[in-house]
């Protein structure tokens with residue numbers, strides 16, 4: 164009797180594991196799918212483990228994994244979009260001709276930053292199965308732009324604020340500032356990355372430096388393998404124009420003062436000689452004659 168009980172347990176276990184094997188094998192990519200902002204993305208989902216079936220017996224549900232909100236639903240041989248999350252409307256579709264061959268992939272058009280997250284693919288036909296996958300959104304940053312200020316009124320020894328700006332990227336980038344010798348200046352940097360209404364970042368970096376060297380700003384975004392670098396050399400040229408201007412002004416003032424002084428001296432000399440001429444005209448004529456001879 165005990166032997167019989169054990170035998171029946173074995174039989175039950177055998178059927179249990181067999182029925183588990185029959186459940187649908189649903190597969191999605193293991194690593195996150197990277198979708199380019201604004202472009203169309205395919206969220207791959209394939210299923211196997213079913214024999215021939217009619218399309219009318221198939222149900223496919225794409226959901227947001229955390230909220231369970233509907234992204235795209237399909238049953239009774241057609242799309243069922245009445246409960247679809249608003250922000251996905253007109254942007255999703257299945258490859259309907261591929262469904263019978265086990266391809267339940269979702270096409271998501273015009274990808275937005277808000278689309279980033281985990282998606283679950285449920286498939287039911289005879290039995291059911293599901294799998295979840297991550298989608299990451301990426302957008303390349305604009306070309307780096309390095310600016311500095313204040314450009315005017317800059318004297319040697321003044322601090323310079325260098326800004327390194329890149330627009331419209333996602334996700335946030337890593338930024339590294341270096342001086343000409345390759346030293347890490349990250350502790351001198353204030354980084355602010357602000358997102359616009361579309362969720363794309365602009366990276367503004369400000370570094371306070373002595374105006375004497377070459378500084379480079381490097382931005383990297385591992386998701387897109389994006390690397391960009393820009394450098395600026397703050398030479399004496401930047402420092403000198405204001406100084407030269409002051410020198411010119413000072414020189415001009417000196418010259419003017421000199422001329423005024425000279426004029427004053429000359430006028431006095433002329434006046435003196437005129438008075439002398441009035442006092443003793445003959446002497447002057449005699450001297451003039453003397454000069455001619």
Ligand SMILES: *[C@@H]1O[C@H](CO)[C@@H](O)[C@H](O)[C@H]1NC(C)=O
Pocket residue numbers: 192196205206207
């Ligand atoms: C989707 O699956 C197909 C076929 O397995 C593969 O060629 C393609 O690279 C996959 N696409 C993505 C975004 O994973």
Ligand SMILES: *[C@@H]1O[C@H](CO)[C@@H](O)[C@H](O)[C@H]1NC(C)=O
Pocket residue numbers: 205207208209258261266268
């Ligand atoms: C499903 O079909 C679409 C369209 O042909 C294709 O782009 C995608 O890679 C397929 N996915 C799989 C997992 O086969």
Ligand SMILES: *[C@@H]1O[C@H](CO)[C@@H](O)[C@H](O)[C@H]1NC(C)=O
Pocket residue numbers: 215216217
């Ligand atoms: C598919 O549906 C047709 C008619 O509805 C039926 O005759 C056929 O047996 C079904 N095939 C399978 C594999 O269920």
Ligand SMILES: *[C@@H]1O[C@H](CO)[C@@H](O)[C@H](O)[C@H]1NC(C)=O
Pocket residue numbers: 252253
């Ligand atoms: C979807 O497309 C239909 C028809 O083209 C349009 O009437 C509707 O406003 C669109 N919905 C959204 C949210 O864009």
Ligand SMILES: *[C@@H]1O[C@H](CO)[C@@H](O)[C@H](O)[C@H]1NC(C)=O
Pocket residue numbers: 339347348349350
């Ligand atoms: C630069 O310095 C900062 C902190 O001072 C540090 O977090 C960062 O890892 C350094 N980067 C490199 C490439 O050395």
Ligand SMILES: *[C@@H]1O[C@H](CO)[C@@H](O)[C@H](O)[C@H]1NC(C)=O
Pocket residue numbers: 342348350351371372373
């Ligand atoms: C970085 O900042 C510190 C203090 O704020 C300053 O002493 C140092 O000179 C700065 N380094 C450079 C290269 O400007």
